[in-house]
Amino acid sequence: MLYIEDLEVELEGKRILRHIDLEIKPGETHVLFGPNGSGKTSLLMTIMGYPQFKVVGGKILFKGQDITNMPINERASLGIGMSYQRPPTINGLKTRQMVKICSKNKEEDEDKTVELAKRVNFVDFLDRDVNAGFSGGEIKRSELLQLMAQNADLMLFDEPESGVDLENITLVGNSIAELLEKQIRPENEKSIIRQKQARSKMGLIITHTGYILDYIIADKGQVLYDGVLSCTTNPREILNCIGQMGYKECVRCIVDKN
Amino acid sequence: MYSRQELRKKAQDAIGKPGTLGPDINLEDFDKSDLPHPYLSDQELMSLPKAEQERLIMSGLDLTEKERGGTFFQKDSRVIHCKSKQEGIEVIPIKQALEKYDWIKDYYWKLVSVETDKYTATAELNLQDGYVIRALPGVKSIYPVQASLYIDKNGHQQIVHNIIIAEEDSELHIITGCATSPHLKKGAHIGISEFFVKKNAKLSFTMIHNWAEDMIVRPRSVAQVEEGGLFLNNYICMKAVKSLQMYPTTHLVGDNSIARFYSIIVGAPDSEYDIGGRVFLKKPGTRAEIIARTISNGGNIIARGHLIGEVPGVKAHLECKGLILNGGRIHAIPELEGHAEGVEMSHEAAVGKIAQEEIMYLMSRGLTEDEAVSTIVQGFLSLDIPDLPPQLKAEIDKAIEASDKDMM
Numbered sequence: 109m110l111y112i113e114d115l116e117v118e119l120e121g122k123r124i125l126r127h128i129d130l131e132i133k134p135g136e137t138h139v140l141f142g143p144n145g146s147g148k149t150s151l152l153m154t155i156m157g158y159p160q161f162k163v164v165g166g167k168i169l170f171k172g173q174d175i176t177n178m179p180i181n182e183r184a185s186l187g188i189g190m191s192y193q194r195p196p197t198i199n200g201l202k203t204r205q206m207v208k209i210c211s212k213n214k215e216e217d218e219d220k221t222v223e224l225a226k227r228v229n230f231v232d233f234l235d236r237d238v239n240a241g242f243s244g245g246e247i248k249r250s251e252l253l254q255l256m257a258q259n260a261d262l263m264l265f266d267e268p269e270s271g272v273d274l275e276n277i278t279l280v281g282n283s284i285a286e287l288l289e290k291q292i293r294p295e296n297e298k299s300i301i302r303q304k305q306a307r308s309k310m311g312l313i314i315t316h317t318g319y320i321l322d323y324i325i326a327d328k329g330q331v332l333y334d335g336v337l338s339c340t341t342n343p344r345e346i347l348n349c350i351g352q353m354g355y356k357e358c359v360r361c362i363v364d365k366n
Numbered sequence: 367m368y369s370r371q372e373l374r375k376k377a378q379d380a381i382g383k384p385g386t387l388g389p390d391i392n393l394e395d396f397d398k399s400d401l402p403h404p405y406l407s408d409q410e411l412m413s414l415p416k417a418e419q420e421r422l423i424m425s426g427l428d429l430t431e432k433e434r435g436g437t438f439f440q441k442d443s444r445v446i447h448c449k450s451k452q453e454g455i456e457v458i459p460i461k462q463a464l465e466k467y468d469w470i471k472d473y474y475w476k477l478v479s480v481e482t483d484k485y486t487a488t489a490e491l492n493l494q495d496g497y498v499i500r501a502l503p504g505v506k507s508i509y510p511v512q513a514s515l516y517i518d519k520n521g522h523q524q525i526v527h528n529i530i531i532a533e534e535d536s537e538l539h540i541i542t543g544c545a546t547s548p549h550l551k552k553g554a555h556i557g558i559s560e561f562f563v564k565k566n567a568k569l570s571f572t573m574i575h576n577w578a579e580d581m582i583v584r585p586r587s588v589a590q591v592e593e594g595g596l597f598l599n600n601y602i603c604m605k606a607v608k609s610l611q612m613y614p615t616t617h618l619v620g621d622n623s624i625a626r627f628y629s630i631i632v633g634a635p636d637s638e639y640d641i642g643g644r645v646f647l648k649k650p651g652t653r654a655e656i657i658a659r660t661i662s663n664g665g666n667i668i669a670r671g672h673l674i675g676e677v678p679g680v681k682a683h684l685e686c687k688g689l690i691l692n693g694g695r696i697h698a699i700p701e702l703e704g705h706a707e708g709v710e711m712s713h714e715a716a717v718g719k720i721a722q723e724e725i726m727y728l729m730s731r732g733l734t735e736d737e738a739v740s741t742i743v744q745g746f747l748s749l750d751i752p753d754l755p756p757q758l759k760a761e762i763d764k765a766i767e768a769s770d771k772d773m774m
Contacts, residue, residue, distance in 0.1 A: 198741075
């Protein structure tokens with residue numbers, strides 16, 4: 109479980125997240141909405157442990173451990189993974205090597221890497237430098253491939269559908285659903301209820317468009333407005349609300365909440 | 367061809383002439399007397415002391431000779447092993463070649479001028495030995511030939527002259543390792559190299575240097591590439607040195623000939639490296655590429671590059687990327703010179719540090735900070751070198767991996 113309590117975060121001396129309370133239980137996926145600059149990416153980076161996002165109040169617990177001051181790599185080892193919107197290029201490091209780094213097994217056989225890459229249609233990119241000259245959609249598939257190899261328990265997705273063309277959106281959507289164990293397989297020998305009970309993966313997905321909801325049945329939606337979580341409810345309802353009234357309606361909610 | 371007397375005369379006149387680049391060296395500080403090391407049989411080669419073997423292996427020498435087409439091994443002033451394992455590939459000590467073969471006169475001091483500076487001069491006046499490696503017309507090297515120039519005695523000055531010839535339509539691959547014995551601190555290496563790549567021939571020359579802290583290194587190299595020929599020159603230096611200065615020059619004298627230079631330099635504290643490559647593109651359709659990756663690691667590195675396009679229809683690119691790590695200095699000096707309309711020449715130079723964003727990205731995939739830095743450095747140093755035989759790629763990768771341990 110991810111448990112965030114009264115989190116206060118500063119970036120370069122400026123308060124960017126205030127009084128954040130968030131709880132993601134095993135098997136749950138939450139969708140995070142919010143206008144540009146509201147602090148969505150900052151929240152993800154803070155959970156991942158980027159040190160420039162300074163926690164000045166509150167705490168973050170993951171799997172019962174206080175990770176508020178834990179270095180990034182230890183959080184990764186504990187089972188937190190992130191799919192970036194604009195990850196850096198690493199010259200000279202092949203995507204193939206990166207997949208092995210993620211899987212923590214440098215001796216892992218090539219077949220496994222290729223098999224994972226096939227699932228996101230990325231085999232042809234394995235011998236390219238990580239993110240070098242990748243298009244928006246290619247970056248997303250590369251990030252998914254890395255997350256698949258990492259097998260994290262909590263996955264943070266920063267706008268996984270942005271820049272993905274129509275041909276690949278289904279692939280990306282379904283891959284995320286599979287990573288988050290949100291796909292229901294009728295042919296599975298377990299009943300649907302047992303399948304649901306067996307889910308342990310957690311997800312937090314930033315989306316602007318909500319397209320991702322066509323592929324993933326998210327458990328909760330959150331709206332982040334100006335550094336504050338303004339509402340927590342059914343994600344479809346949020347999407348409809350934003351679609352009709354825009355984010356300005358959130359201001360009213362925040363005022364009323366307080 | 368000058369007679370040896372004429373060459374000696376010119377050399378005597380130039381013996382006091384300092385090099386144009388790099389600190390001046392008093393060669394009298396080093397002992398150049400002959401050290402009569404005995405010739406080694408195959409068996410004896412395999413039973414060298416372990417520490418010595420390791421130094422040799424690090425500079426690319428395979429003592430089992432399994433995947434090598436021949437071996438040349440010079441220890442201090444003496445050639446202690448020399449053979450070819452492939453018909454049509456000749457490996458001959460240069461002193462022997464100068465005595466026995468008339469054809470050597472067409473190559474000896476034909477590209478490098480004996481009066482360049484005191485280093486070329488001493489190479490004529492005090493020549494110890496060196497190698498001649500030649501691929502006969504149409505012969506293709508199956509495995510690379512290995513050449514090792516090894517300095518064993520502290521304070522020794524090794525003076526060699528090498529001639530490499532790829533005859534028409536041949537393909538020759540050479541790996542040459544220069545190294546010093548584990549106990550050596552001080553020494554000097556002066557090496558003249560002349561490369562002849564004839565019509566439609568392909569020559570790859572991969573040099574791995576493992577010097578010592580107080581070593582002075584002054585190579586003087588010139589290559590000439592004829593029509594349709596390819597000269598691929600790789601240089602790897604990952605170890606400390608007191609002062610290394612070289613500026614190998616290539617003349618592309620035939621239509622559509624190609625020169626490609628790749629250098630990987632990792633500095634060390636108190637070490638000075640002044641390295642570069644210069645290519646003259648003299649005929650239409652010629653291509654040149656000079657790519658350098660340097661890491662200061664506390665050392666002082668000057669990375670030069672100079673492309674001279676003399677006729678229309680040439681294409682050349684220079685890329686010089688430096689990373690300042692653990693202090694030190696990198697000075698990139700890229701030069702482009704176009705002498706005709708229609709030359710296409712470009713350069714890209716960058717000196718910087720490792721981006722924090724990249725470190726964090728890798729850390730979020732589970733690597734520690736040190737592992738992340740090391741991964742980025744390895745990536746930075748890894749170059750995709752086309753036309754390089756797999757054994758040589760493996761040697762370069764090995765050298766990069768070993769350097770990583772020194773840096774961290």
